[in-house]
Amino acid sequence: MSVSAKKDKRRRSPRRPVTIHDVAARAGVSTATVSRTLAAPSLVSEEARSRVLEAIRITGYTPNMAARNLRARRSMMVLVVVPNIANAFFAEVLRGIDDELVAHGYGIIIGNLDNLTEREARYVDLVFAGQVDGALLLSGHVPAGNGRLMSEAGLPIATICMEIPGALFPSVMVDDQKSSRQVAEYLVSLGHRTFGYVSGPKGNRNDLGRREGFAAALADAGFDPARISYWQGDFMVESGVQAAHEFLASPRRPTAVYAASDSMAISFMKTVMEAGVRVPDDVSVVGFDGIEFSEFVTPTLTTIQQPRNEIGRTGARILIEALTSGNWPQSVRLEAPLIIRNSTAPPRALGKARRAG
């Protein structure tokens, strides 16, 4: 790390920011008229309005938000709580959220948990402090801290990608179980008989749904779910590598592996391939999420395609509805279809002659 010297000389303009009084004075009206010109122009005469607007233009006035928030009791800000901001899956969801929120005049405060429970308290406080008008939870559960739940603040909350059991918030998500069943059925139809599952973090509800849907469909197809190999993961890339090592060390490798996230599926795939295992010849791999890179890895990844942008948009829309209408919108379920690509195939024993490997 090198440091490039820079001049320290800089004048911080102590210039007092222009307030509504400055504008009012310049336009020769009261502050009330200025306020109305901005909030309800129709209540102001053509004459006064144009004088005010001119004064605003000249002074470069921008209403102070803290004052406005204090008085109006709303902040036009939404808190978006995300488990891990570096997770590839959330990027596009966030973009959808942002699109919709910005279009409706709301700003976004990011609440990154970084997978750490202790980070929650801060955002609970933020909500109780009236810093935001509502919250969008992608975190799988209601943040808590200082002995209270975020939901107890009583402001609108919507959940994305997960439903909170017993909670009353509207939610937007895909059906993890249903999608996972598709995966299982597809794998079975290919002729696989031994299965592995790379899981999400312990207790994660999405992981639970995916795991259960997978196991249930396999059971329905006559396989003993107890014989599925489970490897503990956390949705992130590193844990896919870890799972791959366990797979490689396993005396009896399954021919089909389902990972609860694309990140894990991709790193799993790469790691076993480097060890000489062929995908899909030796092992078929299926992911979940449909992140951008899933179609640029080799082989391209068979996966469940979550409509990430739409999930974000819809979640934001639901929250905005709650914010503006006052009543709680209905939850939404989005389709997440299985996209078949090149990481899956019939097991080698069926497809080709056996060769030393």
Added chain:
Amino acid sequence: MSVSAKKDKRRRSPRRPVTIHDVAARAGVSTATVSRTLAAPSLVSEEARSRVLEAIRITGYTPNMAARNLRARRSMMVLVVVPNIANAFFAEVLRGIDDELVAHGYGIIIGNLDNLTEREARYVDLVFAGQVDGALLLSGHVPAGNGRLMSEAGLPIATICMEIPGALFPSVMVDDQKSSRQVAEYLVSLGHRTFGYVSGPKGNRNDLGRREGFAAALADAGFDPARISYWQGDFMVESGVQAAHEFLASPRRPTAVYAASDSMAISFMKTVMEAGVRVPDDVSVVGFDGIEFSEFVTPTLTTIQQPRNEIGRTGARILIEALTSGNWPQSVRLEAPLIIRNSTAPPRALGKARRAG
């Protein structure tokens, strides 16, 4: 007198949030003492302090931020302006920023430009409205709107990943030119003589630096920079695909292609491979950024490794320093080394017998 007209209210009353007055009344002190207990406990007697804390505990009081911000003239919020929140490169940078900011008690307001200039105005207003104490710019230029620059608001700004020409903000970035020279020198040392470059968005300063460093080093090595093939990109995945199609259609394909981002390098690589071009045998590919997936694609990607997390952390630290000390910190340059992986090799003509292709 009877201060509490609504005494029989239940603990959870979202109707009227508890204020500093409630706490003061319950603790039998003035609001000033409550305020001091929170801001400067040492100025309050043991006795009063514990009564206040108890009252806070019982009532679940959380100071109203709008009021505090208005009075104290600071928001403990930082605006982070990012060109595109869905860009894989920024995810980890954001995480670094978040880590540092949260550790110092600041919150993050995300300003996603979505690559759209017209989105800037909103964030300029945010700054002028006093919504944030400072701004972190990853956007390559100073946001403008309504006829003014964000910088004119006079609050601390630091830039990340780019230096704004003529601007005086401290910045943290890697040396694009220097890193790009490494790429060129490496490619030349491998024996390549024909080169292609997949660019970033028009006018982007990082692209400029990378392009110039690349071309300059090639010129130094005796190659005519005018013969480099340039394909227009925008850092995103799709443009790598587009560039690949142009590469494939080219009558005289270069044997080495340098892409200004990993996202483009990865999609470029995949697309040409699907058309039967081998990487690195037929064409070597180098990326820039060192995103997580660059080591999980096939072949693994040779790239410039930006210290993404540290870039974010450092940028945040610089801004915090400006925020707290009042003077402007020095800019920082971080090393971004070339990581050689499997997407690069000597050109086929040198390495192997020539075959029809």
Added chain:
DNA sequence: CTGAAAGCGCTAACAA
């Protein structure tokens, strides 16, 4: 249609 005036909840002089 417009202005005066009363705060929103909090902090910071200034007194006591």
Added chain:
DNA sequence: TTGTTAGCGCTTTCAG
């Protein structure tokens, strides 16, 4: 050490 007293800048009755 504590309380009193002004506002921070804005919106919003309530009169006019």
